[in-house]
Amino acid sequence: MTVARSILLFxxxxxxxxxxxxLIWQGWRESRGLWWIAAGVVALGAYGFVATLQPDANFGRILAAYGGIFVAGSLAWGMAVDKFRPDRWDIIGAAICLIGVAVIMYAPRATD
Incomplete structure (x- = not known):
């Protein structure tokens, strides 16, 4: 259950x-206004709190692993929201990042 919780939090x-x-991009670059930017700032603050809920106590490990989630998630967001079409190198790169996440977060470790 800890792995499932960790993945959900990621x-x-x-x-x-x-x-x-x-949201910030839309507010600024697409001239949608300050409310979009403000909503983006709130969402970014929420991100910071969600990261603290990970079961692992090591900040560096959490953020390093999250980097791989961010890469794959950004491509998925672009596909779903902006109709971006990743090429095979985008997909291969994201897969490599997700393998890195699995190794960093979920590889068996000796307890101290």
């Missing part, structure tokens, strides 16, 4: 961070 963090960045 997905929630990605939605908050990527969504927050997208």
């Amino acid at each position: 997905v929630l963090a990605a939605l908050a961070e990527i969504g927050g960045c997208w």
Whole structure:
């Protein structure tokens, strides 16, 4: 159950961070206004809190692994929201990142 919880938290963090960045992008670059930017700032703040809920106590490990989730999640967001079409290198790169996440977060470790 810990792995499932961790993955869920990574997905929630990605939605908050990527969504927050997208809202700011829309507010500024697409001239949708300050409310979009404000919503993006709130979402980015939520991302910061969600990351603290991970069961692992090591900040560096959580953020390093989350980087791989961010890469894959950004491509998925682009596909779903902006109709971006990744090429095979995007997909291969994201797969490599997700393998890295699995190794960093879920590889068996000796307890101290």
